[in-house]
Amino acid sequence: MSELTDLYQEVILDHGRKPRNFRAMPDATATAEGLNPLCGDHYHVFLRMDGDRIEDVSFQGNGCAISKASASLMSAALKGKSRADAEDLFQRFHRMVVEGDASQADGLGKLAVLKGVADFPTRVKCASLAWHAMHSALHGDSQPATTE
Amino acid sequence: MSFDVEAVRRQFPVLSQRPYGKRLAFLDSGATTQKPQAVIDAVSRFYAQDNSNVHRGVYDLAERATAAFEGARKKIARYIGADPREVIFTRGTTEGVNLVAQTYGRTHVGPGDEILLTGMEHHSNIVPWQMLAAEKGARLVVVPVDDRGEVHLADFERLIGPRTRMVAVTQVSNALGTVNPVKEIVRIAHARGVPVLVDGAQAMPHMKVDVRDLDADFYVFSGHKMFGPTGIGVLHGKAKILEAMPPWQGGGDMILSVSFEGTRFNTIPYRFEAGTPDAAGAVGLGAAVDWLEGLDREGAEAHERDLLAYATGRLQEIPGLRIIGTAPGKVAVISFVLTGVHPHDVGTILDREGVAVRAGHHCAQPLMERFGVPATVRASFALYNTREDVDQLVRGLHRVREMFP
Numbered sequence: 001m002s003e004l005t006d007l008y009q010e011v012i013l014d015h016g017r018k019p020r021n022f023r024a025m026p027d028a029t030a031t032a033e034g035l036n037p038l039c040g041d042h043y044h045v046f047l048r049m050d051g052d053r054i055e056d057v058s059f060q061g062n063g064c065a066i067s068k069a070s071a072s073l074m075s076a077a078l079k080g081k082s083r084a085d086a087e088d089l090f091q092r093f094h095r096m097v098v099e100g101d102a103s104q105a106d107g108l109g110k111l112a113v114l115k116g117v118a119d120f121p122t123r124v125k126c127a128s129l130a131w132h133a134m135h136s137a138l139h140g141d142s143q144p145a146t147t148e
Numbered sequence: 149m150s151f152d153v154e155a156v157r158r159q160f161p162v163l164s165q166r167p168y169g170k171r172l173a174f175l176d177s178g179a180t181t182q183k184p185q186a187v188i189d190a191v192s193r194f195y196a197q198d199n200s201n202v203h204r205g206v207y208d209l210a211e212r213a214t215a216a217f218e219g220a221r222k223k224i225a226r227y228i229g230a231d232p233r234e235v236i237f238t239r240g241t242t243e244g245v246n247l248v249a250q251t252y253g254r255t256h257v258g259p260g261d262e263i264l265l266t267g268m269e270h271h272s273n274i275v276p277w278q279m280l281a282a283e284k285g286a287r288l289v290v291v292p293v294d295d296r297g298e299v300h301l302a303d304f305e306r307l308i309g310p311r312t313r314m315v316a317v318t319q320v321s322n323a324l325g326t327v328n329p330v331k332e333i334v335r336i337a338h339a340r341g342v343p344v345l346v347d348g349a350q351a352m353p354h355m356k357v358d359v360r361d362l363d364a365d366f367y368v369f370s371g372h373k374m375f376g377p378t379g380i381g382v383l384h385g386k387a388k389i390l391e392a393m394p395p396w397q398g399g400g401d402m403i404l405s406v407s408f409e410g411t412r413f414n415t416i417p418y419r420f421e422a423g424t425p426d427a428a429g430a431v432g433l434g435a436a437v438d439w440l441e442g443l444d445r446e447g448a449e450a451h452e453r454d455l456l457a458y459a460t461g462r463l464q465e466i467p468g469l470r471i472i473g474t475a476p477g478k479v480a481v482i483s484f485v486l487t488g489v490h491p492h493d494v495g496t497i498l499d500r501e502g503v504a505v506r507a508g509h510h511c512a513q514p515l516m517e518r519f520g521v522p523a524t525v526r527a528s529f530a531l532y533n534t535r536e537d538v539d540q541l542v543r544g545l546h547r548v549r550e551m552f553p
Contacts, residue, residue: 004496004497004500004551007496008493008497008551013551013552016493017488038508039492039507039508039509039523040508040509040513040516040522040523041492041522042522062522063490063492063522064490064491064492064493065489065490065493065552066492066493067492068490120496122496122499123492123496126492
């Protein structure tokens, strides 16, 4: 059985407490909302695109340590990435957290600390929420993203 | 007869399991209560011995199924002080509110009219009225909730106006445990000729309810929150009002005769029970009522009050814990927040300690907004809980504080 400390690693607690890029972005070129209707976790993700490149990423909102840390780590990982790289990260992250494919962790850098979430089925949606919102923003969807 | 909690606990098979090797402290009875063996047996006995469709067959088995189903209706009616014709089986509280909104509401609410709710309603007592208001061009008026989580009768006096067509209020708040003075609210509304729907979902597991004494026009509740099965609930309505209401869903059992030229509808309560009902569920709910009647209710209520006082006291040990909802006389429900930790994280850590609580908005988002929190942790007690459950909760919360200092 996985332990709580596998889930609440120091890096996650740190990002949950002091999220990076936690701010609105008045000059965003794309934004999307992420909403978990079951628990009420709610985020806005902001992107400023420079052509194909993500020049800046930020987010705002409310949620648990897992959802906030995941959004914070995502924002740091995506800055400067191309649209295709962001898509690739989204897919790898999804495979690691939702499908429990631990081998994806190698290519995910700091995001690998979220690997343990896969063993806590009730928390998988927390970790994926901001990612779904980012994905919607990238694709210009106007509906709020949910993890349902 | 005295209340023996250990003897009660032994009747609930679920409570003996050990999640993660720990004793189970089930503190989420506000979401659904566990079921005593007597209820489980009644449902299983119905399917094993009496099952057939009710109100249809001429054979012995069908007669027994019908007798069991109608027997449950009579039992529930007697328990709440109603006439069996006033007891309509539904899927639960939500369906009961929707039924009233879609029948009584659609015929009595028009453009510019008002429906009065309180700020502590569950989504199921908000959304059906909101849908009706949107359809009719009516509006919702909301009685405010104070800092302790209470509503004030003076606000009802002030807000029930000439356009008010319905007052819909919960008897007990699912998120805070507040017990509302529904009898007085009914009196105030009736003095102005306005009917009242009372959501009794959270009251039924904690107190004996007499619908005649309460005098509400509609009283709705769910079986699964009062030790009965899921999928069954009751809408109690005054016979005179039900008889004047148009049917809701059409189908079998709700008709007297059908032709393509027109249909004659059945009498109450059947007019509102289209299709094959959840007969086993009704029988199970009847068994839950029998089970409750076999208990020392006063003893059970005293036991729950003791748990509430003990838990409220012990929670003060946890640094940064704030209880939301401190109304005097509330039932054993404690909503709280911890500085620096989201309720979800609290829920996951408590789970690993064998403690089951609800973390979230409790289907009462407007109320959460009122208190300026996105979510709370809720420990909701039932008569089978013990001080040991409280101690386990407190131990778990210390563990939360270790991880989130």
